[in-house]
Amino acid sequence: MSEITLDGLAKRYGEELAVEDVSVTIDDGELLCLLGPSGSGKSTTLRMLAGLETPTDGEIRIDDEDVTDRPAYERTTATVFQDWALFPHKSVLENVAFGLKMQGVGKEERRERAREMLERVRMTDHADDDPMNLSGGQKQRVALARSLAVNPDVLLLDEPLSNLDKRLSEDMQIELREIHAELEETFVHVTHDQDEAFTLADRIGIMADGNLVQVGEPNEVYQNPKNRFIEGFLGDTNFVEGVVDRTSPDAVRVETELGREVVVPTSNPDALDAGDAVSLSLRPEALSIESADAGLEADEAGQPVRTDGSTTNSVVGTVESVLYRGSTVRYSVAVEGTSVFAERTVSDSGEFETGDEIRISWDGADVLAFRDDGSRVDL
Amino acid sequence: MSGTHSSLPAPIARVWEPLRERSRSKRALLLMAPLLVFELLLFVAPFLILLRISLTSGSQDLRYAAGTWSLEGYAEVLSSGVLQDAILYSFKLGLIATGITVSIAVFYAYAIWRAEGAIKSALLFSVILPLLTTLVVKTYAFRPLLSPTGTVNDLLLSLNLVSEPIQFVPGTIGVIVGQVYIVLPYAVLAIYSVLSTMDWGIVEAARDLGASRPRSVLEIVVPQAMPGIIVATVISFAWSVGAYAAPGLLASQRVPFAIEVEKRLLSNLQWEIATAYAVIMLLLMAASIGVLTVTLNRFGGEFEYA
DSSP states (O other): OOOEEEEEEEEEETTEEEEEEEEEEEOTTOEEEEEOOTTSSHHHHHHHHHTSSOOSEEEEEETTEEOTTOOGGGSSEEEEOTTOOOOTTSOHHHHHHHHHHHTTOOHHHHHHHHHHHHHHTTOGGGTTSOGGGSOHHHHHHHHHHHHHHTOOSEEEEESTTTTSOHHHHHHHHHHHHHHHHHHOOEEEEEESOHHHHHHHOSEEEEEETTEEEEEEOHHHHHHSOSBHHHHHHHSOOEEEEEEEEEEETTEEEEEETTSSEEEEEOSOGGGOOTTOEEEEEEOGGGEEEEETTSSEEEOTTSOEEETTSOBOEEEEEEEEEEEEETTEEEEEEEETTEEEEEEEETTSSOOOOTTOEEEEEEOGGGOEEEETTSBBOOO | OOGGGGGSOHHHHHHHHHHHHHOOSHHHHHHHHHHHHHHIIIIIHHHHHHHHHHTSBOOSSSSSBTTOOOOHHHHHHHHOHHHHHHHHHHHHHHHHHHHHHHHHHHHHHHHHHHOOHHHHHHHHHHHHGGGGSOHHHHHHTHHHHHSTTSHHHHHHHHTTSOSSOOOOSSSHHHHHHHHHHHHHHHHHHHHHHHHTTSOHHHHHHHHHTTOOHHHHIIIIIHHHHHHHHHHHHHHHHHHHHTOOHHHHHHOOSOOOHHHHHHIIIIISOOHHHHHHHHHHHHHHHHHHHHHHHHHHHHTTSOOOOO
16 A cells, blocks of 8 residues: 655666656555557666665655665565466475565464465466466466566566466456455556556556556546557557648548548647648548448538538558458558558458448548647647 | 496496486487597496506505505505504595585585576676686695795784784685685585575575575575585585695695505605595595485484574
8 A cells, every 4th residue: 555656767787778767656555557559668667666676866755665675575566477386396385475584574474464465366276286287367366476476566467477378367367456445555567468467557657668658547548649659559440641621610631641631620720730740540430331332422512411410531552451350340541652451350241352332431520630749649 | 326337337337327217218228328438438437447456566766566466555554554544634635625615615605596697697707707717827826825935824813813814825724715615616606506596485484484594595495406415515525625736735744645645656666556546535434425415314304493
């Protein structure tokens, strides 16, 4: 139960910059996911929190106590490692009891408490096993129990699910959430898997190139990404490059590589000027597809108009490939010189085949725009 | 080792048993054949000859009376104070030298394991370097170093740490220093070879769970390195108890078993005694190495300090 403050945390290995500047306050009892691609500095940040790396710069405070220079064994953090790092020469029970042994808890008591922890992760049957004979999922549970047994103020999880298969990893995510809810402890979870972060996190911190780029609730970072990197990293999306043609008080018209103008409604027409280069993000979930000749006509301005009269952005293209991805089907569509993908649930009737002409349309309000330097345009 | 093969001499059984368990195919045996022949010709056969000689009676003008059967040799070993004293002295040397060697070797191997780049290479190279010099030269080098008029004493005297020179050589201290120097590289390499396969992550995990630096070494590194430590101990112990070069060059009046055997063989021409002495020593060695291994193995797993 602790509030953690990271203030200007940096780590350099010689010339190499692993973490440049990480500042964040993690609330008591919060589950924060540090999400980022490999090499973004998220694991190094976690190791600094654990006391396994010494920061080159900056400060770490746990409950307003400066712990920056304290070694790992004098911190009230416990880590679940990526490869679980179970002690191979100790039994499962001895592994779990190890932290208590270091705390000087008597043999009987620590064995009893270790047993309780094993029960919590449903591993009681394996108490006397050799940890090396366990499966990945079982090792993961033991590692979790071992870290929880010391009753840490902060539990640090360093991609502990990345070595598990998808199904098992998803089960463990739910279980982790339950354990977190039950213990009300502060968790910091590092992962490169967006789905995992969205499932687990109270808040997500997105890291890139050693910096914490954006911190926020899952919904917020997804709906409101701060820059192009985050938009691209959080989910598959179509980036369409273009140049602003003209702006009007309520809309920006962008000449795009789709071969036609895309209209983006705006309440902030001064955000962009004619001639600015922008990338537009068309998320697959915002795109709808239909046959090229389905119920659309062009109005006087050349904008397609639905039969019900609403205007919409749309382009026509040729299906290049159809990819079955379980519950969804992904269509890759060639439009002019570029390629756009859209998705449909399998149950939707009217499947298209390679070579079909289809119309892709979207609501302009769902489009996000980014400037040359990757920053988000506040539309 | 049990069953029909219990009658095989230990070295063959040692080679044969695991083979039998792992593979029943003849090919494995075929692959092992050169080693078996080697052991048979260079260990088993000579040992049987030695055993036979130890069961003959002594002779006034020959080395031993061939063709006779007698337990004279064994009786002499069991009643001679001089011979038993040499055995005690050998074991004392062995225990002290092994203790010192293995302690240094654990730290040294740990240092190599943790070092990186050029330092790691330098540390490794400095272990191997002494192996490139002949044993006699490097052992003999301790005489000018450690003698009463030697470098170390000059240093101690000039620093006023002692008022008169100490006779390290010839003497027991000199023998131990020389012996440790001989076996240390093998002990370091044996332990390092095990440590190098170990995952540093589990040491970090121990520290993360509250183990201080020394505690994490004691709880994690030492038990993990135990197979290497056992090998290092057995090498050091067997070599030091049977040491010949270091005592030969650095000892004073008290001599260990190997020097005593040499005297009986070459000067006194009492082969029945020398061989009986060797057989008894072999049994004692086998027993003590067994005890050492079993004891150390217990420390390979969970163990208590308090």
